[in-house]
Amino acid sequence: MxxxxxxxxxxxxxxxxxxxxxxxxxxxxxxxxxxxxxxxxxxxxxxxxxxxxxxxxxxxxxxxxxxxxxxxxxxxxxxxxxxxxxxxxxxxxxxxxxxxxxxxxxxxxxxxxxxxxxxxxxxxxxxxxxxxxxxxxxxxxxxxxxxxSFPSFSGNKHMIDSDKALDLKELPNSIVIYGSGYIAVEFAGIFNGFGVDTHLVFRADKVLRGFDNEIREYLMTSMAQKGITLHKEVTISEIEKVNLNYSVKLSNGKNLIVDQVMGATGRxxxxxxxxxxxxxxxxxxxxxxxxxxxxxxxxxxxxxxxxxxxxxxxxxxxxxxxxxxxxxxxGESERFISYDNIPSAVFSQPSISVVGLTFEQAINNGVKAKEYKSEFRALKNTVSGNVERTLMKLIVDERSQKVIGAHMIGPDSAEIIQGIAIAIKAGALKSDFDSTIGIHPSAAEEFVTMRS
Missing domain, CATH: 3.50.50.60 (FAD/NAD(P)-binding domain)
Known part of the structure; x- marks a missing residue:
């Protein structure tokens, strides 16, 4: 025994x-x-x-x-x-x-x-x-x-985390969200969509560190167009409870009075x-x-x-x-997982999904890379009047002609990139994308029609 x-x-x-x-x-x-x-x-x-x-x-x-x-x-x-x-x-x-x-x-x-x-x-x-x-x-x-995990400053105890944000009994009229990662931009979209006066405060110059820089800019532009107020390159220095509200003091001297403050500064x-x-x-x-x-x-x-x-x-x-x-x-199997080309998505509004390397990462890794790009206003938006735009990119190793990265911001990005991830994992060449017939009219077809 x-x-x-x-x-x-x-x-x-x-x-x-x-x-x-x-x-x-x-x-x-x-x-x-x-x-x-x-x-x-x-x-x-x-x-x-x-x-x-x-x-x-x-x-x-x-x-x-x-x-x-x-x-x-x-x-x-x-x-x-x-x-x-x-x-x-x-x-x-x-x-x-x-x-x-x-x-x-x-x-x-x-x-x-x-x-x-x-x-x-x-x-x-x-x-x-x-x-x-x-x-x-x-x-x-x-x-x-x-x-x-929250940074240390006076009044940080007044911030709620994402667990509590998911279970608020009442919707606030206004909120400050502190952070610039997945959780911060996703909850900014959620609260803004419900009509909450939403402020996103972050110390970097762009949201979503590590993602393609142009996609980061696209998201920030879209968030601002949808009514989210972005406070970039600042930090929160203090939060004070004032009656039923919170006074949020920023490092640039501004002061925001809101119903709720959410911390999304990392885990x-x-x-x-x-x-x-x-x-x-x-x-x-x-x-x-x-x-x-x-x-x-x-x-x-x-x-x-x-x-x-x-x-x-x-x-x-x-x-x-x-x-x-x-x-x-x-199970008597020497099986290991691969950490290469893991796809991921950010359910911001609009959503982002990526797999593989950005152009900058490829260059920094010594790869002679080429970037193919398509940007457009989705067909639906041409009639609805919605100003949101879609951006899609393929990163190609010029020596091997393998597709080593795919990036998208726009509706259904996760659904589209999941399929692209299979192709990249299988080692597809740019010519394989080029010879694939697109589904028309769709956003996804842009990935097989990108040319120099």
Missing amino acids: SKFDYDLIVIGAGSGGTRTARISASYGAKTLVVEADRAGGTCVLRGCVPKKLLVYASQFSEQVSDAEGFCWQVKDYESNWGELIKKKNKELDRLHEIYVNLIKNSGCDLISGWGKFISPNLISITKDNNEVIQVSSRKIMIAVGGEA IPKVSKLGLSDIGVDIGSRGEVLVNKFNQTNIKSIYAIGDVTDKVTLTPVAIAEGHAFADREY
Whole structure:
């Protein structure tokens, strides 16, 4: 008999942890999943899914305007935020139950509680009723994800994070959002779409660091056209509560009085309460769990995947890492995932999706690259009167003629780039794109008609 209670303990029942546990159990590993909150994790319950639902909801105001441009006679309309949040939460409850069933039906045990390391093979679990138990395992996987991180300044406690923004009982009349990444621009679009006076404050000169510079400019122009006030190259120096409002003092001397302030200045690995330093697990400068190509820490029995490693903080990557781990450890398959050409999307308004290198990144990597570009006003907008424009790019290695990057800002960008990502992953040449017949009339056909 094994001297351990389990073959594998997975701490965290998000998308990555759940996939790790399910596949491991399918190979016969006796597996326990420990989750301090609800099975489903950040993406399903506090991130991607509820955010996308609110993005959908917020877009209807612009769609009504478009409908009027197409000569629909639209009567007075208004949103009901409170009822929307209830419907959103009902859907999240359904997804949570699906995750619980996925875990249990795969043969895993599931304990609701907070896991903390006592030794390399032993954790304590503080259950919801404050009962504390200890459980041992031959291997332990850390899959706890990340959490919001705010800069230090007077009054930063008054900021809400994205978790709370997704569950506000009432819609504010005005809001300051502090940040310039995915979360900041996505929530700016959400609140603006619901008619909230929205201010985006950020210290950089452009939003979305790391993306194609022209696409970043396109997004900022579009956001401003839609009514979002951009305060670039400034920081928040202080937030004060003034009656029912907040006074937000900016580093340029301006002062904004708003109903709500949201911090979206980044996320860090959620490791502070795991006890990792007590048992000697190596941690990086941002709190990330350091792992090798096997997702193994410096302690051979402890592994980590997903956002807690701060490598590629995307849910599908965590899922893929967990599945590959299970295949290697219990399925007798030396399978690893590739971190090259991982597609991603930002559900801003308009949305952005990319795969591969930008032109600047290619040049900096020593690639002799060529950029192909198409920019236009979508057919729909020519009648609706919407001034929003679409921009699409292909980056080509001139030596090999391989397409090494694709970038798009515009409606349905994620749906389009997902297909382009398959072609780039397969090593498609620019001539393969050129010889492909386009679907007309569509935005997607622009990717196969780009010429010098």
